[in-house]
Amino acid sequence: YLAPHSNYKLIQTLYQTILTKVQFKINPREFNESIPNTVIFIQGITQEKEWENVFVYFSNPPEEPRVISAKKGKLNFYPEIKRAVLELFDGTLHAYPLSDPDKYGVTSFEKIEEEINVESLFTSFSEKKRVREKDIGELFKDIKIIKQDLAKLRIEEGGTTEKEYDSSRRWKDHISYGIEIHKKFALPFVCLIFGILGLPLGASTRKGGRTSGFTISLGIILVYYVLITTGEEMAINGTLSPLLGIWGPNILLLLIGFYLFLKSQKESKLFAGLSRIF
Structure with a gap:
């Protein structure tokens, strides 16, 4: 907020x-x-x-x-x-x-x-708030106004090129505001996902030392950046919904994190059992 x-x-x-x-x-x-x-x-x-x-x-x-x-x-x-x-x-x-x-x-x-x-x-400064400078309440308020504008344009018959352009522009605004709302929740949540990924990766990179762990961390952040950027672009273009475009990378990394965590748990139990036998 x-x-x-x-x-x-x-x-x-x-x-x-x-x-x-x-x-x-x-x-x-x-x-x-x-x-x-x-x-x-x-x-x-x-x-x-x-x-x-x-x-x-x-x-x-x-x-x-x-x-x-x-x-x-x-x-x-x-x-x-x-x-x-x-x-x-x-x-x-x-x-x-x-x-x-x-x-x-x-x-x-x-x-x-x-x-x-x-x-x-x-030219880069403006008294008017940009999308990322608005809080969730302001974004929802803007989305409500945009929906009302789009509804009025649909009701009007015999749409002109100007009306079609205005409708397209307002729809893009609607998408961009929706993307920003999802980002305000998805980006903080990814910190938890990084923590889940860090547990199994940290255990597997003990032999490699700090350099190995640091390299893997940078790689994960880079992969997430590419995924979230691609998802945002696809949402803007209408290929994906804002929900899937922004939360998709989080869901993917979360599944990978759970998989690695469960795998590391099984391996640790296996090694523990073998050590008892031998």
Whole structure:
């Protein structure tokens, strides 16, 4: 239950931390290109954290690059709404339309604000929760909504291509949510299965030492990873149900574990009987 919320909070914390640190990467007398389509150069930083003698080059839009020089400036971040605003004071703005160089213009200003596009810095981060960041209750709620949407699409007659596409997309969402629910139970359960496998394997690898046991452990984990990945892909493609695709590898390893455990028990009894005879 805690893992999805922890994953979501971690992503948001990383987002805010990285976004805030961009400001501190801007050092005096260095050309900074950490912000897309923007080059910033400052001469110094005051005790109030304001920039002195600022030079900014905007390459977006490409057909009309702009250059701004100002005596003072600062960059304000708003991580909660993914915005950054560059405030510049007492300077000039130079606009240079590449399609018509004769329209080159210079504008003086006391204060100007330029919104900086920081979205592209964090394309992997999103305020919206991803599937793995949702808890079981949220996943069941989403599945219920998807089922209602699919039911509405089935009721409507004369489905168009757009409706068919929407139905297909929503069905894939339904499958992915179902897969995630099963994974939340199957992955913790596999730890118990590894323990069952470890008992007979540990007894059989005593002569081989730690290296042999470690190698076998890695092999089992690799096999399980391949099986669970394949099962998930087959579930997404509709070849298997989410239940079988995710729990199938667990069931297979559990059967192997019980087989090896029973086999080791029989062998130990056999050796014990022989030792008594001889």
